[in-house]
Amino acid sequence: MFYCLKKGAVEVAGGTVYKPRIKWPDLVVQIFIHGGCLYGLYLAVVSAKLLTSVWAFCLIYTSGYGITAGAHRLWSHKSYKAKWPLRLLLAFLFTITGQRHIYAWALDHRVHHKYSETDADPHDARRGFMFSHVGWLVLSPHPEVESKRALVDMSDLDADPIVKWQKKLYPALFALLCIVFPVWVPCYFWNETLWNSFFLSFNTRFSITLNIAFSVNSFAHMYGFRPYDRNISPSESILVSISALGEGWHNYHHVFPWDYKTSELGDYTFNLTTGFIDFFSKLGWAYDMKTVSPEMVERRAQRCGDGSRPTAVWGLGDKDMETEDLNQLCPKIE
Template identity: 55%
Template sequence: MPDSDVKAPLLNSDPETVEDVFDNTYKEKEGPKPPVVIVWRNVILMSLLHIGALYGLSLIPVACTLTLMWSVFCSVFSALGITAGAHRLWSHRSYKASLPLRIFLAIGNTMAFQNDIYEWTRDHRVHHKYSETDADPHNAVRGFFFAHIGWLLVRKHPDVIEKGRKLELSDLRADKVVMFQRRYYKLLVPLMCFFIPMFVPWYMWGESLWVAYFIPAVLRYTMVLNATWLVNSAAHMWGNRPYDSNINPRENKFVTFSAIGEGYHNYHHTFPYDYASSEFGWRLNLTTCFIDFMCFLGLASDRKRVSKEMVLARAQRTGDGSHRSG
C-alpha cells in the first residue's frame, strides 16, 4: 500500500509555486513560426537503426532461446531505467530511492540510450508544463509522426530551449548519480546499450556475434525506443479522457502494455505526482509493481498517491464521463 496520500506534487522545477508546476498556462507567441531545420545525421542514423531492427526480426528463428530471454531481460531493465527512473523518480519525484536503487536505475537508463537523465528530465518537465505548445519538445498537435520520432529529426523549437533554460533543476544537479552519468554518458552508452547486450550471449552460451548484435542490442534498443515514443504520440491522440477532457493525453491500453504502465496518460497528466501513474495499482503496470517491490525491500520509500476521493471528484468535474473506478 502507498505510504501516504498527498495533494500536491513535490517537485521544484520552476520559480512559481509548487502547485503551478504542471499548470499549462503558456500562450503561443504570435508571429511567423521559425523554419523547420532537419538534422540529417539523425535522419540517417534512425533510418539505419530501424533497418537493422527489421533485419534483427528476421534472425529470431535462428537465435538461441537464452538469447531471446536475455533480450527480454535487457528490454525490461532498460525500460525501467526510463519509466521508474528518469520518469517517475527523477522527473516527478513521486517516490524516494536509495543510492543502490538510483545506481541500478541509472544503469538501466544508460542501456536505454534516450539521452542522459538530466536532459531527459529537463525535457519531460518542459513537456508537462507546456504540453501541446511550441515549448513542448514533442508537441502532439504537430501530428503523430512528429510526436513519435520527428521531434528527434529536427532542431528543437526555440521555445523548448528558452523554457528549458528557465527550469530550476538544482535537485538534479545535487544528485551525484545523475551528474556522474551525465559526465560519462558518451563513454557509458556504447558499453551499456550495445556491447554488453551483445557480449553476454556470445561469451556465456556461444551465440554468434552477428545474432547477438542485431537482436539483444539493435532490435531490443529499437523496440524500447518505440515503446517510449508511443507515450508521446499514441497516448496523446487515441483513447478516452476520464479525468480531464480539456487536455490531449488519453488512456491507451496498448501503450500501457507496451510501455510497462505508462499508457494511463490522461490520469498521469492530471495527477503527475502519483507514483503509480494510474488509479488501478498493478493492473498492466509493471513499473508500479517494481517500485512497490523496491519499497518492500527497503530500497524505496515515500510513494506519493492521490486519494480515491480526489480522483473521483476530478473525474466528475472535468472528465469525459468514461470514468470507471476499480
C-alpha cells in the first residue's frame, strides 16, 4: 500500500500539480480492519468455536447481495426495479457490509463508469493495482473526481425514501448492523466469547467482504479476457465472479452496464446475484429487468472484442451447434 502512495505522490493535471495526501484516519481504520482480520483468522484456529467461523462466512455472502443486487445493479445502474420490501431488505444487507451509505457508493460507481480510467475515475486502474484495490480509499481524491461527482444525476436516489433513510441514519445503522448484530449473535446463541466474536464476526468478516468488493476494481480491471471490447481495461474474471457473486464478468458489464445480469452467461453457478434477482422476480418484488439482445452482443464482440468470446460462451462458433443443426436434432413439436 505504501508503495502505491509513494508512486502516485505527484501528478500533473490541467496544468496544476496534484499532490494526493494520505487521509490518516482512513488509513488507520484500514490497518485496524486488516490487522484484526489476520488476528481473527488466528483465533478461528486456536480458540473460536466452529459455528462462529461458519456464521462469519455465511454473513459475508448473504450480506454481499446488498452490494451486488442492491447498491450495484439496482441503485447504481437501475438495471431492474424493486418494490419497497426488496429495497428494504437490500438496504439492510448492504449496511451489514459497512461500505458507506448507498448514496455515496452509487455516486462513486456512476462516476467510475462515466469517466472510467481517467483522472475522474475514483479508483483509476491506470494508477496501479494497489491504488485501485484500496489506495483510493486512503488518499485524497483527484480534483477531477470531486468535480465530476457534482455533475452526476442522482435525482432518482434523492427521491428514494429508503436510500434517504439509510443515508440519514447511517452512523447509527452501521454501528448496529455492521458491528453489534454480527458480534452479538455468536455470543448470545452459542456462548462465544466477546473477544473471539468481535475479531471474527467484525474484523475478519468485514475485511474479507471489503477485499472481495475491491477485487472488482483491481483484478477485474487488469487480468482476464476482453471478449466484448479489447480497448478497455475491464476484463472477464471467473475467480472474481465466483467470489463476488457474479460481478467479475467486467468487460461485458462495462460495455453493457444496463444489463441486470452483468453477464452474457445464463448459468447461476458463476452469477448467483442473477439467480437472486430472478427469485424475487418470481415473487413479484423485482421487475422490469433490462437485458441485451444476443444480436447486439454478437455485433459488439465481432467489432471490438479480442476474439476470446468463443471460449467464454461454450458452443459459439461450433458448426455442430448452429441453429439449423439444432432444429434438425430437436424438431419443434407441433
